[in-house]
Amino acid sequence: MALVPAKFIFFPIIFFLLTSLSLSKAELQPNYYDQTCPQLEKIIADTVLNASKHDPKVPARILRMFFHDCFIRGCDASILLDSTATNKAEKDGPPNISVRSFYVIDDAKAKLEKACPHIVSCADIIAIAARDVVAMSGGPYWKVLKGRKDGKVSKASDTSALPAPFFNVSQLIQSFAKRGLGVKDMVTLSGGHTLGFSHCSSFVARLRNFSSVHDIDPRLDTEFALGLRKQCPKPSNNGDAGQFLDSTASVFDNDYYRQLLAGKGVFSSDQSLVDDSRTRWIVEAYARDQSLFFKEFASSMVKLGNVRGSGDGEVRLHCRLKN
Template identity: 70%
Template sequence: MAFSKGLVFAMVIAIFAIVKPSEGALNAHYYDRSCPAAEKIILETVRNATLYDPKVPARLLRMFFHDCFIRGCDASILLDSTRSNQAEKDGPPNISVRSFYVIEDAKRKLEKACPRTVSCADVIAIAARDVVTLSGGPYWSVLKGRKDGTVSRANETRNLPPPTFNVSQLIQSFAARGLSVKDMVTLSGGHTIGFSHCSSFESRLQNFSKFQDIDPSMNYAFAQTLKKKCPRSSNRGKNAGTVLDSTASVFDNVYYKLILSGKGVFGSDQALLGDSRTKWIVETYAQDQKAFFREFAASMVKLGNVGVKETGQVRIYTRFAN
């Protein structure tokens, strides 16, 4: 998935480093005794960062998705590249994630309050919940107890579902991680906050196919608006792109309403309306924000349990292994 930049099946499943759901059980009260102030410290750090930079919520939510999708929720996305290895954060799909400093700041404070206790992976999971809540979305109890990974490879970012995927490809990608069709449509709703660069959707605006210049599933007037934002001559700047929905700083159900009107920014977003397996879910969430919020919280808990490690190290620093 993609949030800030324009949030891979039977035939191509072999190229996946498939991450299985965790068989272990995490605990919502994991730090109650060992670090009771953990969630407060993370919330305050995230809130302050968001006030300073409005791009933080989308970036941290995207960070959580990408971390869990690649090697499981193990904070491998935070590890730095070395001379001998290019890490996940430097893989093409993660170039726009950024805001790593927020997790680093929270972790530094946690190490002072309760050394070697709270994992980087749990910090990311809690921060993802907090940015959703701070943006007007639902709250849920984050299950905790993850341990941190020590391996991070940029070439594994190719396993992230790109914004060009069709519904069947999306379903298979999510299923490989133990997530259902409903989870996939629900978690796609995270696109309600954030920004996309032109490169993630420009293929829908010109030379779409041999017979059509513009993706026919896209509202024509909307396509013309996006063309103006992404002129061929100057669409590579960091600010060239568009918000993912018309209330991009608010977590709401507008994303689904826009899909119904042909204004999904990514091809993978708009595709959800054209398939009977997903269309009814889009329609339900467009009509019922409470249902979307309820299911989003549940799906985030499921995503947070993908491939987690309950044995291993708690990294002292976010950027490299102990």
């Protein structure tokens, strides 16, 4: 029996070990920081809670920040990078101009750098903060998988890939599918709008001169539409004018879905979920059963958080700047 030279055994073993190590690094884990930064969860939760007490819009803003970050290059905190003289970053792209409360993530990062220097990524802070704002608003709690790295690329031009408030169901399905998310995930994650607020510019086209036949989008409840008109006079001199996306804006619940069934979806994209047989049954199920919505929302948020970027990442010292 011929003997195999030791070098031919050694190299495959080394290759296997390196490959296994690479794969393990890529996997997100719920206990990723248990040894290196055990106070992580409390620091982020306290920071988010304190900010929300001073500004009730923080929960909706943080949740939206997470969505908009993950949809561009995966959940890599690229939305946090500031523009430079040679690059216009994601946060300055048209859909992200109204994304605010970046200071909350900055504050949490600063505290974490004191407690456990250069350990926690900004991407993980956003993911945990998004879970916390949902839970503190009355919604579900889930274990956030951790171990993300912060991206080094952020381009405003990429924000054109974000789902628009005028999308139809087919466009929404396609947009979510590109991130590995199914139809149910799309309808479920749209429920995050229960904490949402929109400026008039995103829906005012539904309120006047909608078509050659209808002045107002006929899918809208008439009384509700007239109320929106008052909120958004034309022309509007108030850039902050707008409308909450459900009737219990500070509470995470299933009211968003009940509003859609009543013809009170603020965005055309939201209301379209009722018009299409592929999605209406999910809207109806969540409108009937809040516990079902909570369970599925937690599951879909974990899936969204698993959307990964490409390229090498890092743990930023400051969330607004590359190292």
